[in-house]
Amino acid sequence: MDLALRQQTLGWGERVVLPDVTLEIRKGERVALMGRSGVGKSTLLGALQARAAGRAAVVAQDHGLVDALSVFHNVWMGRLADHGTSRNLRTLVWPNAQERAAAEAALARVGMDGLQRRMVASLSGGQRQRVALARAILRGGMAVFADEPVSALDPAQGDALLQSLAAKFETSVMVLHDTGQALGFATRIVGLKAGGIVLDAPVAEVDAARLMELYG
Template sequence: MRQPAIRLANASAAYDGRPVLRGIDLTVAAGERVALMGRSGAGKSTLIGLIHGQVPERVALVPQAAALVRTLSVFHNVYMGRLDRNRTAHNLRNLVWPARADLDAVGAVLARVGLADRLRERAGALSGGQQQRVSVARALYNGRPILLADEPVSALDRVQGGLVLAELACTHETLVMALHDVSLALAHATRIVVLTAGRIVLDAPSADLDAAALRRYYTDEEALA
């Protein structure tokens, strides 16, 4: 039996006194790839935040917004994934004069998401999809065993999105990802957890589900997206 990487018991969360999550029981074993699904506002982002707060030292995070420093280069934004594992003097030097070894390491990660030629470009000059891939590259460079990702491929087409999800699965032992695309979730997750109004209403192996079983948890507009 694999050891749990994540465990929440009867967890809840509220904003301004309004309940967002209620009675959440969730255990994720090391090695699982979990897709969090459900309508907009169901509580997926809040659940990712709860998990992150529980084990921050073991997590690489892809936030919903790319959260890049737009005035800095792509290199510097990806390099931030390991800032806490380098000496302050080394980080300050890299801000002005990046070390060749760090340039090569970041460049290799960018190649995995199709952005090897963007290493020295300003992050703010990239398209939305490219910025999202930089955010993914930062998590890949971080390399910690648990990946938490909030819609990490929402700005990409299905082919690109599938390639990016495959790269994440290669690097991180355990994945918990909020995904909107039903096809990608079924193809790249081993387990599907669906939230409705802040509660878990479905928790099943992806092999036991199909698109029709999941689309009923969405509005007509979301199901067609």
């Protein structure tokens, strides 16, 4: 699953955020997008996601959860596109044992097992991130696109969950800010400053000091 942008101008409406972007993501890579807030990381992530062929999972920065529903129903949203309206309505009212078991397996991978019946509105920020990650894991696919997916977790928890995603998805593209997590998770770093990409290198060729220059 290779993704490519060729001299693309990216932005919102008439606002140009990243002009003349050329970037290719190859199958099997784990790419960390890094840089200060507002330089276009989320815009670039969205453009790459839009070009992904086949099944892919998404972890949005705002989690994309529905507070009025339970943890189970928010996780099961990862499978809604796989079924018709009647099946989805039945699952909303009366999920069966197989559906609950699938959601529980995904929740167990993010440390949220046993909490299917909790209402999402009652969760902490870190728990909400875990639910969003469980939904991506349940959805599955060849790639995951994630925007600061572990920002509300402590570094050790975040590291563990990033490794869970690496084990589940062959290709990953993520916005990350923690330099240690990026160096530990990614195989490639793409760094942005205002106006475009200023760093694109294998992780073996960069260190924390060089990554911190992106935030200067």
